[in-house]
Amino acid sequence: MVDIQQRLRPGVLLREAVEDMRHTGLDLLKTSxxxxxxxPGPLLGIGALVAAYLSKDFLAGTAPHNRDGATDHAPPPDAAQPAIAKAKPKAKPKTKKAKPAKSKGSSDD
Known part of the structure; x- marks a missing residue:
């Protein structure tokens, strides 16, 4: 009876569970x-996919252009321009100035 009580203590149960998981993990790792x-083919394929995913930003810079000459990604922002462009004020529409009417008695003729 004392032996069963010793084995059912929370600390003993936790230690046995951790040890069982450790052995199971090691067995799985060895098998893999x-x-x-x-x-090794599938492992190399997975490694190549991971490498391509991690270097996608680098590879995008060397991507071929589309038919219209544009790339698939946005160009980097120009360093000379501020990050947030200020809105330009709208230009006022130009109005034609009315010419003064000639008087009938004018001697310009």
Whole structure:
């Protein structure tokens, strides 16, 4: 009876659970490594996909242009321009000035 009480203590149960998970994890790792050694193709493919994903921003700079000459990504902002452009004031529409009417008695003729 004392033996059962010792085994049912929370600390003992937790320690046994952690130890079982550690052994299961090690067994899984060993099995995975053995399979990767036997057939490395899928592992190399996954590695290539991860590398391409992590370097996508670098690779986008060398992407070919579309038919219209534009790239698939936005160009980097110009360093000379501020990050937030100020709105330009709208230009007032030009109005034609009315010419003064000639008087009938004018001697310009």
């Amino acid at each position: 490594l053995a399979k990767a050694r036997d057939n």
